[in-house]
Amino acid sequence: MPGFDLPRVEEKIDNIVLPPILKTIRSKTFGSEARELFMLDDEYTNLNHGSFGSVPKAVHEASELLSRYIESNPDRYIRLEHSALIDAARAVVAEHLGVDRDTCVFVSSVSAGIATALRNFRWSPQDFIVCSDVIYDTISSSVKEICQGEHRPQRSVFELKLPLSHTSILELFRRHLRSLRTQIQAVSTDTDSTPGKIVVIIESITSSPGILMPWQEMVRICRSEYALSVVDAAHSLGQEVSLDLKAVDPDFWVSNGAKWCYAKRGCAILYVPFRNQDMVASGVLPGLIYGSPSGISPTRFVWQFYWSGLMDPIPPISIIYAIKFRQQIGGEILIQKYCHELAVRGGRRMAEIMNTTVLDSPANNAEVIANMVNVELPLSASTKPSAEIQFLFSQELFETHKLFATCFVWQDKWWSRVSAQIYNEIGDFERLAKALIDVCGKITATR
């Protein structure tokens, strides 16, 4: 295979991590011109990048090349080269996050990463797991599962009565932790037992509604209140600029490379600072140790995550291509500036057309908006959510209007969460608003 016949793994990696296809990508004007960089159907307008991401053609093609290379000799790749490539991918991500390479490992999904963190704690009935009332349903299930049975921790829900400013969120959060701490100390004194611990699951950007939280400050509050922070940052990589994890210093942090960062699905990152790595006694699937081709022993923590059974090796490696691609087309700051401004403008335009509101902080300063915006739907709260209504939304949006954004009920109102990407323009938001008026009208008519 041309370009891959080099004897040394390091040279091979250079060729694999930067195949010619990526070198030729040049930046385009963002907007409809950028659509040709992606594989979306010509007739379909994706306004829901936040759910499943979208893979750029160049990333897909680079991954295909790698796949053919792997098939040409699976043993050589998996036994001799894979670990080195995973190390290279970890290094790329770590640099992006401002942390040490050996604090980052790959997991198959954010859910898997959070579950790994939660299952490695030794729980006791005096402990509390704190999560918000808008926590992602899978994580909520994970927490419920951990809290089952006799000697298990208790769940404490932190209510987010949005719209709130970041300052208010922080104040309420601090108060919530302090009251838990008081409770724990009282129990410890009464029963003469070790005080329980507080583990907080913080979402950097919530899912439904999609709200940017002051998560870095929340992590600092955790530290000052002696609580541990597990950050579900599924939406952060590629949506938040300058993620400086070293400065923020969470206890655990998990993000998805395939949502906003253009990697292939199945690529998620688990960050664990060195001080907490001994706690991770087992990747939830104990790793089978394969020989390190470089001969340098990685840490026990990193070792566990090299191999958890035979998986498709490509998604974690694809983050290298994805980050390179983003650099080539203009870089993180430019990409995110475009998406953020479009989300804010687009949301306001939609609210104008539908005569509704945008979910924002009370000062309407877009403080809670990253690249996703939540706009109220012109649909009465008396229409209760149901499988039929969801199906109707999906069918009408996909088939009649050939676009999609999520629709859901929250705090007794209907909302749509709309994602802004470099392949979107303001016209997409306008079309969506009109489509939603149409669909909501149809739904109301059927009641």
Place this chain on the structure above:
Amino acid sequence: MAEVKTLHFESNPPPFGHEMRKCFSFDPEYINMNHGSYGSLPSPVAEAIKPYYAMAEANPDLFHRFTSIDLIRNVRERMAKFIGAAHTDEVVFVPNASHGLNAILRDFIWEEDDIICSCNTTYKSISKTAQYISDIPPHPEYSQFTILFPTTHNEIIENWRTYLQSLNEARARSAHRLGRRPKIVAVIDSIISVPGALLPWKEMVKICKEEDVWSVVDAAHSIGQELDLNLADADPDFWVTNCHKWLYAKRSCALLYVPKRNQHIIKASFPTSHAYISPKKRTGPNFVEQYEWNGTLDFVPYISASCALDFRAWLGGEHVINAYCHRIAIEGGKRLAQILGTEIIDQDQDFQFTLNMVNVAVPFPATMSSDFEIDMAFRRKLLIKKKIYPAFFYHNGKWWTRCSAQVWSQVSCLLHSYFPHPPAGSIPGRRF
């Protein structure tokens, strides 16, 4: 409802042997003799799944929320029939066997004095899982059953019965002390990984039933290598197999089988699914729903299992494929043993341990120890320099090579293997 399209082929398949390499993507200079480790994706299957990838990217929401769910249900039904499960809803997809087995072993509610047992030949990460479960509270006991080759199926069956009986005696003593009866959970390989050997797993499962022991079968190598699987008949308590090993599906794709009677054991998938219901709130099984979505993954490998079955049908079907592979394994293994002056690990005249993998001793002195460096040396010298590779392992005082016979293999492949003999009088443990 969306259905996976059946593959149709215009021409006849190439004959088995080197010509069959046309259907795979191997480096022309490389001879793959280790299909058993990582499987291989046939080019027609790689082509057949491209439209599903295009679908996933053309409209990610439509694909992930609707189409893929239907397609995967389709394929589950086909796979359930293929393995002889009584119901489609006893079979779900998981990314790989380790994943499935871990989920099962962690789903048990372990108590003190329970026993979890595996064999010395159990796949390492699975025996580590068992060890880990014993390491965390409430510390069930970890016990190991020993299989040493050369042996016979009958000997293993006898020993297994004796072993389980002894575990039962220990359990009776615990029960008397505790006032309740602990459980025993046994992990059994259907086909051991190293050595690559078929065990009398169905008889071992029967004995488990007689001795009131849970049987968790690691059948990673079974599908596509073991013929006429009929799980309703064999009736293990749990059974997991990798479709991306011998069945030609894309990595990663595996099946987890849990008969309806055991679905109440399933607490939670990994990671926990949004469809998880608290056990105390359940009104029925919560199995299939929990395994329909475990994070946004690449679901096309699950779909590829169906395309792989179509490809195999084109080649002539399961019996034709495996008859060829089995013949090459036996003939090739005999020839290799002859050339090396050593023996095949399967000493039974009917080769009851051998399906498509054959294990031949490497002519090292008896003093050559198990050494990671030796395994790495094999990789460097064979995989890189000689461009041919079977697996290597150390068992019962000897080094062995495990050769996988596949539809592209010929006896001459095994003869191309080159083993540098240490010169006579060499120092044991010498690095070369």
